[in-house]
Amino acid sequence: GAVVSQHPSRVICKSGTSVKIECRSLDFQATTMFWYRQFPKQSLMLMATSNEGSKATYEQGVEKDKFLINHASLTLSTLTVTSAHPEDSSFYICSAGAGGLEETQYFGPGTRLLVL
Amino acid sequence: AQSVTQLGSHVSVSEGALVLLRCNYSSSVPPYLFWYVQYPNQGLQLLLKYTSAATLVKGINGFEAEFKKSETSFHLTKPSAHMSDAAEYFCAVKRPGGGNKLTFGTGTQLKVEL
Numbered sequence: 001g002a003v004v005s006q007h008p009s010r011v012i013c014k015s016g017t018s019v020k021i022e023c024r025s026l027d028f029q030a031t032t033m034f035w036y037r038q039f040p041k042q043s044l045m046l047m048a049t050s051n052e053g054s055k056a057t058y059e060q061g062v063e064k065d066k067f068l069i070n071h072a073s074l075t076l077s078t079l080t081v082t083s084a085h086p087e088d089s090s091f092y093i094c095s096a097g098a099g100g101l102e103e104t105q106y107f108g109p110g111t112r113l114l115v116l
Numbered sequence: 117a118q119s120v121t122q123l124g125s126h127v128s129v130s131e132g133a134l135v136l137l138r139c140n141y142s143s144s145v146p147p148y149l150f151w152y153v154q155y156p157n158q159g160l161q162l163l164l165k166y167t168s169a170a171t172l173v174k175g176i177n178g179f180e181a182e183f184k185k186s187e188t189s190f191h192l193t194k195p196s197a198h199m200s201d202a203a204e205y206f207c208a209v210k211r212p213g214g215g216n217k218l219t220f221g222t223g224t225q226l227k228v229e230l
Binding site: 004006032034042043044046049091093095097103104105106107108109110112 | 150152157158159160161162165206216217218219220221222223
């Protein structure tokens with residue numbers, strides 16, 4: 001089956017620093033990758049859609065300069081949380097789709113970010 | 117715009133009992149529907165999906181769901197609950213040709229008791 005990995009699984013950083021999270025599709029080429037944010041006991045909120053070789057499309061209310069997304073290849077997308085603050089602490093999950101009309105999104109295991 | 121409503125944020129069943137998790141959708145066009153499961157501190161795993169083929173969809177771990185257009189529902193069921201089924205379950209909808217964006221429900225926490 002399709003496998004998506006994320007790295008790191010957990011990160012703790014100081015306020016004001018930047019954190020990069022990687023999302024990789026291990027056994028398929030992902031034409032589209034998605035980044036979600038999940039607060040405790042809540043559902044997933046889509047932050048942005050990332051297409052290989054083009055700029056990401058951000059959802060309303062998501063600061064593109066705060067959450068930098070790069071989709072450099074068909075198997076790798078990165079999310080960089082710039083100048084992180086405690087309110088950015090959350091569970092970040094990526095997903096990848098292989099394309100097609102019935103595209104199924106395959107999810108990574110998530111990254112727990114804690115900003116002190 | 118499409119949306120899903122999951123009735124019941126918490127459901128508790130006894131081991132061996134029927135599991136029924138409810139999902140109703142709203143969509144201007146026939147949607148694609150998905151059920152995902154999330155275990156603590158993990159990502160989402162696809163249980164099953166409906167993409168306009170058979171209305172009764174069988175998934176992994178003994179789960180199944182039936183697409184009922186007249187009721188705009190896609191409820192998830194399992195005949196006999198197992199302790200390992202305890203997790204958070206999310207229903208999601210996607211509009212075919214709508215950029216592949218998923219819209220998730222608020223989730224249902226399933227508890228399985230002995």
